Amino acid sequence: MLTEPLYSSQVFTAPFIVAANVGLFYALNRPPLVPDAFLSLNVQLARDWWQKQNRSYFFWEFGKPPEVVIEIVSNTEGNERGSKFSTYAAMRVPFYAIYDPLQQLKGPVLEIFELSGLDYVSRTSTWLDSVGIGLTLWQGEFEGREDTWLRWCDREGQVVPSGAERAAQEQVRAEQERARADALAERLRQLGIDPNEL
The missing domain is CATH 1.20.5 (Single alpha-helices involved in coiled-coils or other helix-helix interfaces)
Known part of the structure; x- marks a missing residue:
């Protein structure tokens, strides 16, 4: 729900990458972070993206961090509000979203942060103006399961189909x-x- 709709909908005219569970390498000799999903604008996907050596996002090759990273909380051990929070800020990722459907972190189901200076500040709006897309919670069926899903949306909150x-x-x-x-x-x-x- 966070990758295919953007590729099939042609929301962006410029090239982009939206991927799930791909390592973000931001510095040499540093372990990557692997967000549940990320979106990076104005970058070219490798022709042989499915080859293992290309299933990583090296900042020095793409020339920048992704615009959006998304973490989906599945347990309390993921450090979404701890080390990941500070590392994504150090990576200079403009928007960081935490989707916590079971509210294991005792906060909101969806929280979006925007980089301000060296740290993230919580946003009330789910529209990411500089990216040209938003995030929303959508109730519906996906792959035979009725649930609440995190989806990309337009400015009016309509999901990207x-x-x-x-x-x-x-x-x-x-x-x-x-x-x-x-x-x-x-x-x-x-x-x-x-x-x-x-």
Whole structure:
């Protein structure tokens, strides 16, 4: 839900990378952090991205940190509010989101921080203006499971649809269009006009 919709929706015109569970290497001889998801704008994906050696994000190769990192809390041992918080700030990542669906950290379900100086400050808005996208909580079904999901959204809070959701929306639209056409044809027949002769 945090990767495929951005690739299939063409939200961004410039090249970007959105990935899950990929190591962020920010300094030599330092261990990487592996966020649950990240978004980096104006960078090119390697042609052979699926090769193991390319499944890492080296700051010195891409020339910058990602714009957004997202951590999903699954237990209290992840240090999302501790060492990860300070390390992402040291990496100069502009936005850091913590999604804590079970509220294990005893805070809000979704909290977004913006880098200010050398540290993060909590934001009330989930719209990331300088990135041109937002985050929202969405109640719905994904992969056969009804739940609350973290999703990308537009400025109005509408979720960025996945490819499957867009296909389903297009099918509904096509069926409505066909029903309108059938109703119009029936109305023309009632008026004594053969719609096939128009």
